[in-house]
Amino acid sequence: MAYxxxxxxxxxxxxxxxxxxxxxxxxxxxxxxxxxxxxxxYLGIDRIMSEGGLYAPNLAALAxxxxxGDSFEAAFMLRAYRATKPRLNHSIALSMDKMRVIRRISASxxxxxxxxxxxxxxxxxxxxxxxxxxxxxxxxxxxxREKIFKDxxxxxxxxxxxxxxxxxxxxxxxxxxxxxRRKESEPFDIxxxxxxxxxxRSASMQSLARGETGGMLTLAYSSMRGYGNVHPTIGxxxxxxxxxxxxxxxxxEPYLIGEIKVTxxxxxxxxxxxxGPAKFTLGYGLCFGQNELKAISMALxxxxxxxxEGKTPAEDQEYxxxxxxxIEAMGFCNHWKxxxxxxxxxxxxxxxRTQSLxxxxxxxx
Amino acid sequence: MNLRSWxxxxxxxxxxxxxxxxxxxxxxxxxRRSLLKAVAIPGYQVPxxxxxxPIARGWGTGGMQITLSLVLPQDTLKVIDQGCDDSVNAVNIxxxxxxxxxxxSTTDTHRATVIQTRHRIPEEPMTGxxxxxxxxxxxxxxxxxxxxxxxxxxxxxxxxxxxxxLHLYEDIVRYGEIxxxxxxxxxxxxxxxxxxxxxxxxxxxxxxxxxxxxLFGAGREKRIYAIPPYTSVIPLEFEDHKFRVExxxxxxxxxxxxxxxxxxxxxxxxxxxxxxxxDTGYCDKxxx
Numbered sequence: 001m002a003y004x005x006x007x008x009x010x011x012x013x014x015x016x017x018x019x020x021x022x023x024x025x026x027x028x029x030x031x032x033x034x035x036x037x038x039x040x041x042y043l044g045i046d047r048i049m050s051e052g053g054l055y056a057p058n059l060a061a062l063a064x065x066x067x068x069g070d071s072f073e074a075a076f077m078l079r080a081y082r083a084t085k086p087r088l089n090h091s092i093a094l095s096m097d098k099m100r101v102i103r104r105i106s107a108s109x110x111x112x113x114x115x116x117x118x119x120x121x122x123x124x125x126x127x128x129x130x131x132x133x134x135x136x137x138x139x140x141x142x143x144x145r146e147k148i149f150k151d152x153x154x155x156x157x158x159x160x161x162x163x164x165x166x167x168x169x170x171x172x173x174x175x176x177x178x179x180x181r182r183k184e185s186e187p188f189d190i191x192x193x194x195x196x197x198x199x200x201r202s203a204s205m206q207s208l209a210r211g212e213t214g215g216m217l218t219l220a221y222s223s224m225r226g227y228g229n230v231h232p233t234i235g236x237x238x239x240x241x242x243x244x245x246x247x248x249x250x251x252x253e254p255y256l257i258g259e260i261k262v263t264x265x266x267x268x269x270x271x272x273x274x275x276g277p278a279k280f281t282l283g284y285g286l287c288f289g290q291n292e293l294k295a296i297s298m299a300l301x302x303x304x305x306x307x308x309e310g311k312t313p314a315e316d317q318e319y320x321x322x323x324x325x326x327i328e329a330m331g332f333c334n335h336w337k338x339x340x341x342x343x344x345x346x347x348x349x350x351x352x353r354t355q356s357l358x359x360x361x362x363x364x365x
Numbered sequence: 366m367n368l369r370s371w372x373x374x375x376x377x378x379x380x381x382x383x384x385x386x387x388x389x390x391x392x393x394x395x396x397r398r399s400l401l402k403a404v405a406i407p408g409y410q411v412p413x414x415x416x417x418x419p420i421a422r423g424w425g426t427g428g429m430q431i432t433l434s435l436v437l438p439q440d441t442l443k444v445i446d447q448g449c450d451d452s453v454n455a456v457n458i459x460x461x462x463x464x465x466x467x468x469x470s471t472t473d474t475h476r477a478t479v480i481q482t483r484h485r486i487p488e489e490p491m492t493g494x495x496x497x498x499x500x501x502x503x504x505x506x507x508x509x510x511x512x513x514x515x516x517x518x519x520x521x522x523x524x525x526x527x528x529x530x531l532h533l534y535e536d537i538v539r540y541g542e543i544x545x546x547x548x549x550x551x552x553x554x555x556x557x558x559x560x561x562x563x564x565x566x567x568x569x570x571x572x573x574x575x576x577x578x579x580l581f582g583a584g585r586e587k588r589i590y591a592i593p594p595y596t597s598v599i600p601l602e603f604e605d606h607k608f609r610v611e612x613x614x615x616x617x618x619x620x621x622x623x624x625x626x627x628x629x630x631x632x633x634x635x636x637x638x639x640x641x642x643x644d645t646g647y648c649d650k651x652x653x
Contacts, residue, residue: 335423358541
């Protein structure tokens with residue numbers, strides 16, 4: 001009989017939970033250290049922190065270990081943990097020009113002040129399986145580290161910060177002015193209030209910042225591929241560490257509490273006619289960790305949902321914001337596995353009734 | 366690792382370090398305030414923050430937040446899923462609430478002070494001393510005729526329900542019947558059209574002028590609404606096409622009840638159909 005109708009369901013459920021843990025620990029390999037996950041699967045950690053909306057690399061690593069690598073479940077675990085924490089403060093708006101940059105490129109200009117810094121990226125690699133990694137070893141790693149630092153000049157001066165590329169465009173009057181929206185006195189907090197539409201910009205930015213990478217990519221891709229007409233140029237993409245400051249609770253003075261790794265994307269899109277002179281428009285993306293796909297998708301969606309009258313899904317703010325949360329979407333999709341016997345019974349009742357009405361009609365004819 | 370040490374590691378431990386009722390006090394306060402507003406405007410969907418719970422969205426997080434913000438140590442809790450106390454969803458939620466709020470639980474509708482339910486209202490009549498918390502997947506009754514939230518909120522504000530009525534009329538033209546089986550839309554207090562959650566039509570009349578307070582929580586969609594005691598709740602119907610509840614050809618094969626909602630079960634052996642009460646607590650009580 002079905003899993004709702006029988007007694008003893010409680011024990012079966014407990015057993016299912018235990019079996020899940022068992023699958024992860026049944027093999028002979030050494031237990032996976034949380035430090036190993038944090039160091040060696042760092043892009044996965046970045047993604048989970050961003051989608052979970054909590055900057056906590058060690059907890060993200062723990063979640064990834066516990067969920068056996070399921071990024072949706074891991075992000076969900078972080079989000080649920082976060083929900084139990086009180087809100088203490090807002091940070092002061094981050095100054096991106098103070099970022100300790102580890103990667104920074106522009107697709108709009110060949111040469112930019114400060115230069116293009118390629119940094120660490122898989123963009124230029126050949127996607128060939130490296131079979132040597134099957135036999136990875138500490139010695140091998142050590143040798144590689146030595147090789148990479150061997151020819152570097154230890155006295156080389158490193159720049160502290162880099163100017164923003166979009167500022168160049170803005171100075172030349174090519175970029176649309178910062179929109180004169182009614183300034184929001186305090187940002188909308190999507191963890192404390194539910195979204196209503198049209199959502200203010202701070203709410204839309206927050207929703208995008210913790211959206212699911214794949215979902216955002218799908219919508220952004222639909223717009224760039226043909227269901228929409230945003231053809232962006234990446235004005236600047238930067239990855240690095242930005243200082244995080246909060247106002248001191250008594251004096252209000254900025255107080256440095258640490259730094260966070262973020263990816264920032266600025267997409268310059270087609271110009272608009274409108275009343276004044278033609279100008280470029282801008283879409284902005286920012287997320288925790290190194291996740292360039294997400295930051296670019298976010299910048300594009302930020303741009304598309306500013307459409308006055310959206311004609312495509314990606315141009316409809318409500319459509320975009322209410323479907324990109326991976327944790328909500330995952331939960332709802334999975335809930336169809338729950339019993340729906342009562343509802344189905346009611347469906348059967350209606351269908352049989354309709355069929356009998358149809359039969360009756362046929363006989364009458 | 367041997368079996369014994371593995372068993373040792375997997376022992377469940379009580380949830381230390383969390384607040385009574387899991388949610389922090391400010392979150393509970395917000396839910397309670399939203400509940401008060403919902404009670405004051407019957408059938409109106411009140412937006413609330415709906416923080417994440419440790420069970421998945423779509424698995425009763427809305428109902429759970431209402432329950433957690435209301436339960437007191439002296440409460441007696443009953444949780445049912447599809448009428449059954451022992452089903453996956455009910456077991457999970459009961460386990461969690463017991464862990465974080467230390468309430469006693471029961472399967473007896475009569476003894477419970479708070480009942481959380483998914484898709485059913487208990488068969489046994491409830492009293493004014495009890496509350497029923499319903500888990501809601503789609504809080505918006507108009508969603509089938511209008512996908513946009515912006516637009517449905519406008520429709521509710523203006524009482525613009527023409528498209529809903531048209532939808533029902535077209536159903537009759539197409540199928541000779543209103544084809545809505547469960548989640549049957551109702552008018553609450555002569556004002557708002559409301560989604561009663563996916564309860565079968567069988568349960569809808571129980572909402573009308575009831576002694577009991579009904580609270581509805583949609584966690585994923587972040588909405589709370591309510592039907593206070595003695596509120597009129599009328600299913601949408603036409604003069605010549607009345608609202609009808611489900612019909613069953615046989616009584617419950619276990620307790621013989623002819624006045625309860627039944628599950629149709631296909632016999633493993635000969636493929637024949639059997640009917641049993643969907644409300645297992647009610648059925649058990651009649652059998653003892």
